[in-house]
Amino acid sequence: TQLLEQSPQFLSIQEGENLTVYCNSSSVFSSLQWYRQEPGEGPVLLVTVVTGGEVKKLKRLTFQFGDARKDSSLHITAAQPGDTGLYLCAGAIRASYGKLTFGQGTILTVHP
Amino acid sequence: DTAVSQTPKYLVTQMGNDKSIKCEQNLGHDTMYWYKQDSKKFLKIMFSYNNKELIINETVPNRFSPKSPDKAHLNLHINSLELGDSAVYFCASSHTKRTGSSGANVLTFGAGSRLTVL
Numbered sequence: 001t002q003l004l005e006q007s008p009q010f011l012s013i014q015e016g017e018n019l020t021v022y023c024n025s026s027s028v029f030s031s032l033q034w035y036r037q038e039p040g041e042g043p044v045l046l047v048t049v050v051t052g053g054e055v056k057k058l059k060r061l062t063f064q065f066g067d068a069r070k071d072s073s074l075h076i077t078a079a080q081p082g083d084t085g086l087y088l089c090a091g092a093i094r095a096s097y098g099k100l101t102f103g104q105g106t107i108l109t110v111h112p
Numbered sequence: 113d114t115a116v117s118q119t120p121k122y123l124v125t126q127m128g129n130d131k132s133i134k135c136e137q138n139l140g141h142d143t144m145y146w147y148k149q150d151s152k153k154f155l156k157i158m159f160s161y162n163n164k165e166l167i168i169n170e171t172v173p174n175r176f177s178p179k180s181p182d183k184a185h186l187n188l189h190i191n192s193l194e195l196g197d198s199a200v201y202f203c204a205s206s207h208t209k210r211t212g213s214s215g216a217n218v219l220t221f222g223a224g225s226r227l228t229v230l
Contacts, residue, residue, distance in 0.1 A: 037153075042202050042224055086153055092217070099168050100157065100219065102154070102155040104154050105154065
């Protein structure tokens with residue numbers, strides 16, 4: 001069973017601060033995805049990383065896939081209240097027919 | 113135009129009852145999923161169907177029975193509901209890549225169905 005350890009579980013910061021969320025595993029994933037979920041809604045895909053060492057940027061969000069494809073990080077620069085939500089990492093392995101293993105999630109609250 | 117729609121959004125019922133949650137997608141995807149999100153927000157896959165065929169069946173009590181009448185629909189029926197079944201159930205769909213291909217399937221989730229068992 002592939003497990004994804006996501007940290008921190010809770011993050012409460014002031015507007016303008018930077019933050020990093022980590023997603024770690026002892027397993028190798030063929031790809032890793034980050035989702036954001038708002039209350040009362042389903043998770044929405046932010047990014048997919050597939051190559052070890054890959055870095056992707058989405059405005060103020062920077063996603064990195066570890067060289068060994070066992071870990072990933074999400075860095076948010078100058079957080080805004082609109083970034084508040086649940087962030088989930090999810091890993092996939094080949095031949096898993098679409099099965100994603102999710103991390104426990106990070107609940108981010110950005111205070112004005 | 114909701115891509116993945118599930119009904120009902122809220123369901124409150126007594127222990128021992130039988131209930132169903134319906135899901136429909138209009139994205140033309142060939143694979144559909146049921147995920148369960150517990151009170152700690154942990155999201156775990158339950159079932160997956162590809163072209164109406166069951167391909168993922170995690171360790172789920174057999175009180176849970178998925179049914180896929182066609183590629184666009186995946187329903188979840190739960191018999192003899194228990195307190196521990198209380199959770200938010202998410203339906204999702206994707207185009208599934210072939211075995212061995214790189215990348216991952218991009219899942220589109222519904223808004224969730226919150227089940228409360230009293």
